[in-house]
Amino acid sequence: MSQVKHRSEFDPADQWDVDSVYPNVEAWEADFVRIPDLLAPITALKGKLDSPAAVAAVYRAEDELGKIVGKLYLYAHMREDVDLSVGENQARMARIRAQYARIGGEVAFINPQILALPEETIRSWMDAPELAEYRRSLQLLLREKPHTLSEQEETLLGMASDLFSTPHEAFGKLTNADMKFTDATDAAGASHQVSNGTFYSLLLSKDRDLRRSAFGAIYAGYGDHQNTLATLLAGSTKSHVLNARVRKFPGALEASLFRDNIDPSVYMSLISAVNQALPVFHEYLALRAEYLGVGDDLNVWDLHTSIVPEVSLTVDWKQCREWVEASTRPLGPDYQRIVESSFTERWYDIYENKGKRSGAYSTGHYGEKPFMLLNYHGTLNDVFTVAHELGHSMHSWLSQHNQPFRYGDYPIFLAEIASTTNEALLHDHLMRTQESPKLRAYLLNHLCDSFRGTMFRQTMFAEFELEIHRMLERGEAITADAVSKYYYDLNARYHGPKVKADDRIAIEWMRIPHFYYNFYVYKYATGFAAAQLFARQVQSGTEGRDRYLGFLKSGSSKDPLDTVRDAGVDLADPVVLTKAVDGFRSAVKELRELLATSAV
Numbered sequence: 001m002s003q004v005k006h007r008s009e010f011d012p013a014d015q016w017d018v019d020s021v022y023p024n025v026e027a028w029e030a031d032f033v034r035i036p037d038l039l040a041p042i043t044a045l046k047g048k049l050d051s052p053a054a055v056a057a058v059y060r061a062e063d064e065l066g067k068i069v070g071k072l073y074l075y076a077h078m079r080e081d082v083d084l085s086v087g088e089n090q091a092r093m094a095r096i097r098a099q100y101a102r103i104g105g106e107v108a109f110i111n112p113q114i115l116a117l118p119e120e121t122i123r124s125w126m127d128a129p130e131l132a133e134y135r136r137s138l139q140l141l142l143r144e145k146p147h148t149l150s151e152q153e154e155t156l157l158g159m160a161s162d163l164f165s166t167p168h169e170a171f172g173k174l175t176n177a178d179m180k181f182t183d184a185t186d187a188a189g190a191s192h193q194v195s196n197g198t199f200y201s202l203l204l205s206k207d208r209d210l211r212r213s214a215f216g217a218i219y220a221g222y223g224d225h226q227n228t229l230a231t232l233l234a235g236s237t238k239s240h241v242l243n244a245r246v247r248k249f250p251g252a253l254e255a256s257l258f259r260d261n262i263d264p265s266v267y268m269s270l271i272s273a274v275n276q277a278l279p280v281f282h283e284y285l286a287l288r289a290e291y292l293g294v295g296d297d298l299n300v301w302d303l304h305t306s307i308v309p310e311v312s313l314t315v316d317w318k319q320c321r322e323w324v325e326a327s328t329r330p331l332g333p334d335y336q337r338i339v340e341s342s343f344t345e346r347w348y349d350i351y352e353n354k355g356k357r358s359g360a361y362s363t364g365h366y367g368e369k370p371f372m373l374l375n376y377h378g379t380l381n382d383v384f385t386v387a388h389e390l391g392h393s394m395h396s397w398l399s400q401h402n403q404p405f406r407y408g409d410y411p412i413f414l415a416e417i418a419s420t421t422n423e424a425l426l427h428d429h430l431m432r433t434q435e436s437p438k439l440r441a442y443l444l445n446h447l448c449d450s451f452r453g454t455m456f457r458q459t460m461f462a463e464f465e466l467e468i469h470r471m472l473e474r475g476e477a478i479t480a481d482a483v484s485k486y487y488y489d490l491n492a493r494y495h496g497p498k499v500k501a502d503d504r505i506a507i508e509w510m511r512i513p514h515f516y517y518n519f520y521v522y523k524y525a526t527g528f529a530a531a532q533l534f535a536r537q538v539q540s541g542t543e544g545r546d547r548y549l550g551f552l553k554s555g556s557s558k559d560p561l562d563t564v565r566d567a568g569v570d571l572a573d574p575v576v577l578t579k580a581v582d583g584f585r586s587a588v589k590e591l592r593e594l595l596a597t598s599a600v
């Protein structure tokens, strides 16, 4: 770590242009003190939202406030993340966070007050010219009306919300703080520390003894707490079921999907499409067994490690830029021009420096550049990360430049589509242009593994999540035994006859935090599926490309399912989801052929 340089040692051209948000701290302070003035016109309308003009005024004031507060937040967190050790940056961030909480409380009256009006009144305002820009906001609000309770009941539920999140919090405390794991041992007898944080990287190891040992250590730790963990999961699941019942939804699944207006049939189609594709997945696992040299003994700790040799390749930033730019060619000249400016106008914070936040993300705010924090070291994986984050940033840029402030952000359901599409385009570009068999094998393995981790694994999780909610809805209890038995069979069905699963995989559900998120993981799988299809579509011609660009420009101006359908991918159609797996089928085939040539 000692060779990690200080931030000041880098060329500012390689760092994001935070000065374009505010030229200096004083400018930030000047906006910060405006918050009370921006809040005043909103609170002045409390109890007075009785006409289209008043609602338009409150929404407009809310937008004006949001524009400034979001900008203040962007600057504060950009400054903080590039050097987490600077107290002044942390203090600025704490101040804007506190304002967020305060503002949240102050504006909380708006929607309930509108919803308290008779439905006919809200409906009659829909076509009021003052509210033209806010028509969709009102429509969304009106959808919620049948599931909104009386003011007293809402207050009660609001007061209990902290209580409902206790199981999830306790899960976090137990598994991250209280739980202890024994060390794992590698083939040479050396010890390795096991934690939730290191477990995955241990499973990626080429050393099979280490993988097996890490698996044993993790599951011994969890196994000691199975009754507690079952009770916590039951508690969290019960809160979802209760919320669905009191809000008059047919079930917990329907309640969770309601916000995005996703029909439950999409969820069911995903499950059935992935189940149909399991034979291809099993072929891939057979290929895994063959190239890991484990014969008929492929176990659950052999599913993550790469089956192809490492590619020792360092891609400098210039080369990375060339590849990423070339890969976006199918998206057309307009898109490419913006991509070019991302490199010349300092959207990226490229290199690691002392104190910088780890990982990578895309961030931004309406009217600002969509910045990307990277820790670029030049691995092939890093190049894919750049393509991924740029996908997010371009989605933000295009949505914000084509939508009003209120609909400028895309919803979570759509969040990973643009990023994954750009990864798929980079994959295709490199497969077209790179001849090294080693590199090609790496790319194919990377793609197969993304399918395994995103389409297959997340859908398996989605199926599990549905079952535990249904257990409660059928009046059955969630116990460690009942859930583990179900999970073992589910895991066996997904992985097929080739995997001789260690019995302890039955308790894998105990360590997955997402099972507390109320039907979240399926979005990873639908997003990934849509991205595979979009990547193919944009390479098929300008019509497909333009429809996809329409998706990137639409922000949250339509329901998520309509947004992707209008762009050419109908996620409610099971056949469409089945087609998404075609890319996996051909990647497995190509990888098998390539590995057989022994050039790898």
Ligand SMILES: [Zn+2]
Pocket (backbone or CB within 6 Å): 388, 392, 416, 419
């Ligand atoms: Zn992402």
